[in-house]
Amino acid sequence: QPQLQESGPGLVRPSETLSLTCxxxxxxxxxxxxxxxxxxxxxxxxxxxxxxxxxxxxTGYNPSLKSRVIISVDTSKNQFxxxxxxxxxxxxxxxxxxxxxxxGGWGGDYWGQGSLVTVSS
Amino acid sequence: QTVVTQEPSxxxxxxxxxxxxxxxxxxxxTSDYYPNWFQQKPGQAPRPLIxxxxxxxxxxxxxxxxxxxxxxxxLTLSSVQPGDEAEYYCLLYHSGAWVFGGGTKLTVL
Numbered sequence: 001q002p003q004l005q006e007s008g009p010g011l012v013r014p015s016e017t018l019s020l021t022c023x024x025x026x027x028x029x030x031x032x033x034x035x036x037x038x039x040x041x042x043x044x045x046x047x048x049x050x051x052x053x054x055x056x057x058x059t060g061y062n063p064s065l066k067s068r069v070i071i072s073v074d075t076s077k078n079q080f081x082x083x084x085x086x087x088x089x090x091x092x093x094x095x096x097x098x099x100x101x102x103x104g105g106w107g108g109d110y111w112g113q114g115s116l117v118t119v120s121s
Numbered sequence: 122q123t124v125v126t127q128e129p130s131x132x133x134x135x136x137x138x139x140x141x142x143x144x145x146x147x148x149x150x151t152s153d154y155y156p157n158w159f160q161q162k163p164g165q166a167p168r169p170l171i172x173x174x175x176x177x178x179x180x181x182x183x184x185x186x187x188x189x190x191x192x193x194x195x196l197t198l199s200s201v202q203p204g205d206e207a208e209y210y211c212l213l214y215h216s217g218a219w220v221f222g223g224g225t226k227l228t229v230l
Contacts, residue, residue, distance in 0.1 A: 037219075039167075039221075046210065046221060046222075046223050046224045047159075047161075047167065047210050047212075047221040047224070048221060049212070049218070049219040049220065049221060052219075060217055060218065060219075061218075062218060062219075063122055063218060064122065096166055096167070103172075103173075103176070104173060104176065105152070105155050105172055105173020105174070105176060106155045106157075106172065106173070106214065107155070107157055107169060107172025107173060107176070107178075108157055108159070108169055108172070108212065109169050109172070109178060110169075111166045111167060111168075111169070112166065113166055114166050
């Protein structure tokens, strides 16, 4: 079974860019049956979908975040990444990476443990 | 943008049955919305339970079932156990975007 592990700075200054990487092990990122995505959860609040990408680079973005988000994939390293620009305190959250698989319908079946990112000066 | 609505909280007795629902502001939920359900306990990542309305993962307990009910996606828990106390989130796909519901806090009391 695949394992996903987020990595990146835990503290980002306001107005700067948040960067996270998700390393995928136990399976290839290069399959047409999968998309790879980012979800976030502010402290004490609910889940919010950020963006998805497949190995070909086909993307989908949350309309409310689209202007500030870049998602990318590196098949040679079996990983994908998130950049969120011009961050504010409202972007403080646990960021999860996850896999979408199509087994007769799309499901978010494997998740990373999450990475807390705090936006503060 | 689509708004997905869940009951904020529900309470169920041990051994009982409870149904959580998930409604879309765009209209009746159908298979095209690929309804997903997740369980989250404090300090943990969400745990996938159901995808595509009613399909289960290998780790999903048989007591959990998904369906469409009255134009909404629904998650039914039978023979509820104290360990089922958690936040439950639904997730819908519409017009190229995935949207989570606000979550239902399930209390087993």
